[in-house]
Amino acid sequence: MLVAAAAIHHRARIFSTMSVVVRFAPSPTGFLHIGGARTALFNWLFARHHGGRYLLRIEDTDRQRSTEPAIRAILDGLDWLGLAADDPPVFQFQRVERHRQAALELLDQDHAYRCYCQPAELEAMRAEARAAGRVRAYDGRWRDRDPATAPPGVDPVIRFKAPLSGETIVADRVQGDVRFANDQLDDMVLLRADGTPTYMLAVVVDDIDMGITHVIRGDDHLVNAARQANLFEALGRVPPVFAHIPLIHGADGSKLSKRHGALGVDAYRDQGYLPEALRNYLLRLGWAHGDEEVISTERAIEWFDLDGIGRSSSRFDFARLGSLNAHYIKEAADPRLVDLVAPRLESDGHRIDETARARLEAGMAGLKPRAKTLVELADAALIYVRARPLPIEAKAAQLLDAAPDGLLQGAAAAFASLEPWSEVELEACCRRLAEEAGLGLGKLAQPLRAAVTGRSASPGLFEVMRVLGREEVAGRIDDALRGLGRNAAVQ
RNA sequence: GUCCCCAUCGUCUAGGGGUUAGGACGUCACCCUUUCAAGGUGAAAACACGGGUUCGAAUCCCGUUGGGGACGCCA
Numbered sequence: 001m002l003v004a005a006a007a008i009h010h011r012a013r014i015f016s017t018m019s020v021v022v023r024f025a026p027s028p029t030g031f032l033h034i035g036g037a038r039t040a041l042f043n044w045l046f047a048r049h050h051g052g053r054y055l056l057r058i059e060d061t062d063r064q065r066s067t068e069p070a071i072r073a074i075l076d077g078l079d080w081l082g083l084a085a086d087d088p089p090v091f092q093f094q095r096v097e098r099h100r101q102a103a104l105e106l107l108d109q110d111h112a113y114r115c116y117c118q119p120a121e122l123e124a125m126r127a128e129a130r131a132a133g134r135v136r137a138y139d140g141r142w143r144d145r146d147p148a149t150a151p152p153g154v155d156p157v158i159r160f161k162a163p164l165s166g167e168t169i170v171a172d173r174v175q176g177d178v179r180f181a182n183d184q185l186d187d188m189v190l191l192r193a194d195g196t197p198t199y200m201l202a203v204v205v206d207d208i209d210m211g212i213t214h215v216i217r218g219d220d221h222l223v224n225a226a227r228q229a230n231l232f233e234a235l236g237r238v239p240p241v242f243a244h245i246p247l248i249h250g251a252d253g254s255k256l257s258k259r260h261g262a263l264g265v266d267a268y269r270d271q272g273y274l275p276e277a278l279r280n281y282l283l284r285l286g287w288a289h290g291d292e293e294v295i296s297t298e299r300a301i302e303w304f305d306l307d308g309i310g311r312s313s314s315r316f317d318f319a320r321l322g323s324l325n326a327h328y329i330k331e332a333a334d335p336r337l338v339d340l341v342a343p344r345l346e347s348d349g350h351r352i353d354e355t356a357r358a359r360l361e362a363g364m365a366g367l368k369p370r371a372k373t374l375v376e377l378a379d380a381a382l383i384y385v386r387a388r389p390l391p392i393e394a395k396a397a398q399l400l401d402a403a404p405d406g407l408l409q410g411a412a413a414a415f416a417s418l419e420p421w422s423e424v425e426l427e428a429c430c431r432r433l434a435e436e437a438g439l440g441l442g443k444l445a446q447p448l449r450a451a452v453t454g455r456s457a458s459p460g461l462f463e464v465m466r467v468l469g470r471e472e473v474a475g476r477i478d479d480a481l482r483g484l485g486r487n488a489a490v491q
Numbered sequence: 492g493u494c495c496c497c498a499u500c501g502u503c504u505a506g507g508g509g510u511u512a513g514g515a516c517g518u519c520a521c522c523c524u525u526u527c528a529a530g531g532u533g534a535a536a537a538c539a540c541g542g543g544u545u546c547g548a549a550u551c552c553c554g555u556u557g558g559g560g561a562c563g564c565c566a
Binding site for chain 1: 561564
C-alpha cells in the first residue's frame with residue numbers, strides 16, 4: 001500500500017501532471033551576483049513556462065554571515081530584474097524548530113546519531129583523509145559507539161547515517177545520471193552543537209514542506225544533490241527533480257564568485273544596463289533555442305525548458321551584453337528613457353527643468369540608437385540639458401577654428417528668418433549656404449555642430465537644432481563666435 | 492590529492508554518423524552619410540590531442556591534455 005502510494009507519487013512527478021513548484025534559495029551573505037541572477041531567471045522561466053509557482057527562500061541559517069543589507073540587496077535585485085517571487089520569502093532560520101524536530105525524528109529512526117568529536121579531532125581527520133587521497137573526511141567513529149562513552153561536557157552534533165556501500169545516482173536533467181560511490185559521501189552534520197540546523201538538513205526539510213518539485217541551481221551543488229537525495233529518502237520522500245546548471249566564469253575563465261570581484265546586479269543597473277537586456281543576456285548564457293538571440297520575455301517563457309540548458313560552463317562577455325543592451329535601449333519608449341536618464345543627469349549636478357525634459361523627450365529618438373548603456377545615453381543627452389555657454393570640447397574647438405571666416409555668421413543670419421523652424425527647412429537652408437560658399441555640406445555642418453553642441457559628434461545636426469529651438473541655437477552660435485566655453489572644465 | 496562535471500570560431504552557441512560545420516557578439520572592409528552611431532553587404536575566424544568503432548566521425552567509445560566544481564558544526 002505504501003509502496004503503491006509512493007509509486008503513484010513518483011509517476012505523477014515523472015509525467016508532470018502535478019504542478020511545478022520551484023524556488024530560488026540564496027544565502028544572504030552578500031549581494032545578488034550574476035550567477036544567482038541567472039539561477040533565479042531559470043527558475044522563474046521554468047515556473048512560468050509550466051504555469052507553476054516560483055518561490056524565494058532566504059537561507060540564513062548561518063547567523064554569523066547573514067546580514068540584513070544582503071537580504072535587502074537580494075530582494076531589490078530580484079525586483080529590478082523583474083524576478084520577484086510569487087509569495088513572500090521564506091526565511092529559513094524562522095523554521096529552526098521544524099528542522100530540529102526533523103533531526104530528532106531521524107535520530108529516533110536510527111537514521112542519525114550523536115557525534116562528540118571536537119574541532120581539533122575533525123581537523124586531524126580531514127588532514128589525514130586528504131593525505132590518504134580520500135574525499136570522505138569524517139570516519140564515522142561515533143556512528144556505532146555507545147553514547148555512554150561520551151566525553152563529559154561536550155555538546156554533540158547530530159550526524160546523518162549515510163549509506164556506507166553501494167552508490168547514489170543523481171538523475172540530473174542537465175548533467176544526466178551522475179553516480180557517486182556511497183563510500184565517498186560522509187555522514188554530514190544535520191544539527192550543530194548549538195542546536196541550529198545546517199544547510200543540508202534545512203534545504204531538504206524546507207524543500208519537502210514547500211512542496212518543491214524541481215531544484216534548479218548551480219553546478220556547485222551537484223555532490224550535495226547526492227547527499228540530499230539520501231536524506232530525502234531517510235525522511236520517506238522522493239527527491240525532487242534536479243537540474244544543475246553550469247557556472248558562469250569571468251572573462252578569463254576563472255571562477256566568477258563573490259570573492260573574485262563578481263558584480264552584484266545593482267552594479268549592472270548603475271552601469272546603465274536595462275533589466276530586459278540583462279535577462280536576455282543571461283538567458284542565452286548556457287541556454288539556447290536554435291539560432292535565436294534576441295528573445296523577448298514572452299518568447300522566453302514559451303520556449304524555456306531544461307533540455308535547452310548546456311552542460312559546459314560559460315564566460316561572461318560584456319561586449320555581448322552591451323550589444324543586447326543597445327538593442328533594448330533602441331526598443332525602449334522615449335518617456336521611459338527620459339525617466340531613466342534624468343536622475344543620472346541630476347545626480348551629476350545638472351538641473352532638469354521643464355525645458356530640459358521637453359528637449360530630452362524630443363531628442364531621444366536621435367539619442368538612443370547611439371547608446372550602448374544609459375551612462376552613454378546620459379552623456380550624449382548633455383547637449384540638451386547644459387546651460388549656455390556650452391563647454392567646447394577640444395575636437396569641437398578645432399572644427400570651429402578651421403571654419404572659414406563669416407560662415408557661421410552667415411548661418412546665424414539665415415536662421416534668424418527661417419520659416420518654419422523644421423528639420424527639412426534647416427537642411428535646405430544649410431545646403432544652400434554651403435553651395436553658395438562653394439563648400440560641401442560637411443564643411444558647414446561640422447563647425448555648426450561644434451558651435452551648437454560643443455562636440456564633434458552628435459545626433460543629426462538638423463534634428464538637434466530643431467529640438468533646441470531657434471533662440472537657443474542662435475545663442476549657442478553667438479557664444480561660439482565670441483569664443484565662450486573654450487577651455488571650460490567639462491563636467 | 493580524491494571524487495564529479497565539461498571541451499565547436501576570441502566569446503555565447505546551433506549541429507548528436509554523410510553539412511561548403513550555421514547564427515550572434517566582437518574584429519576588418521565596403522555601402523549609406525553633415526559627425527558619431529544605427530542600418531545594409533561582405534570577409535577573416537572553430538570541431539583540444541591521440542587511439543579505436545564504422546564504408547564514413549565534430550557527432551559514438553577509450554585515453555591524454557586542459558578547464559571547472561566538490562571535499563566545513565558555510566551555503
